[in-house]
Amino acid sequence: MSDRHTFKPIQILLIEDSPSDADLAIEALGQGKILNNLHFVEDGVEAIKFLRKKEPYLDVPRPDLILLDLNLPKKSGVEVLEEIKADHKLKLIPVVVLSTSAAPEDIIKSYSLHANCYITKPVDFIEFTKVVRLIEEFWLAVVKLPVN
Incomplete structure (x- = not known):
């Protein structure tokens, strides 16, 4: 494990409209082995405000990893993914699509927009x-993330 994981918490942005x-x-990541700070927004508009540090998110850290639901209100997860990957300041942040959809067209669309992985x-x-803990184990303990 690198010094990055030992001393600096990983910043995770969860973009999810389902409270449950x-x-x-949040519970699974809170009980995990990797020190992390989880930030949470409920819709696509708030996600973009968070990522671009617009009011009320002026002082938030840049996420090291994004967990993105596709079915979001106000701005879809696909639109959010498209904006993230088109923005030179954000495009290197790994995006894990975590969706209820197993539709091939959603999977293809997500990967065509450069999602880093797609999980139903x-x-x-x-x-x-278990899935959330596996995401944590793989993306936060195994993968080398870009340095902010």
């Missing part, structure tokens, strides 16, 4: 928690 899914992800959310509480 958000609570599960399990509906079962225990399986959902």
Whole structure:
């Protein structure tokens, strides 16, 4: 494990409109082995404000990892992904799409917009928690993330 993971918490942005899914992800990441600061927004408009440090997010840190639901109000996850990957200041942030959709067109669209991976959310509480912990283990302990 690098010094980055030892001393500096990983900044995670969770973009999720389902309160129950958000609570599960927050709980799973809170019990994880990797020190992290989880930030949470409920819709695509707020996600873009957060990422671009617009009011009320002027002092938020840049995320090291984004967990993105596709089915969001105000601005879809696909639109958010498109904006992130088109922005030279944001495009290197890994984006994990975490969606209830297993539709091939959603998967293809996400990867065509340069999502770093696509995971279909399990509906079962225990399986959902396992998936979030696997995301944490892989993306925060195994993968080398770009330095902010």
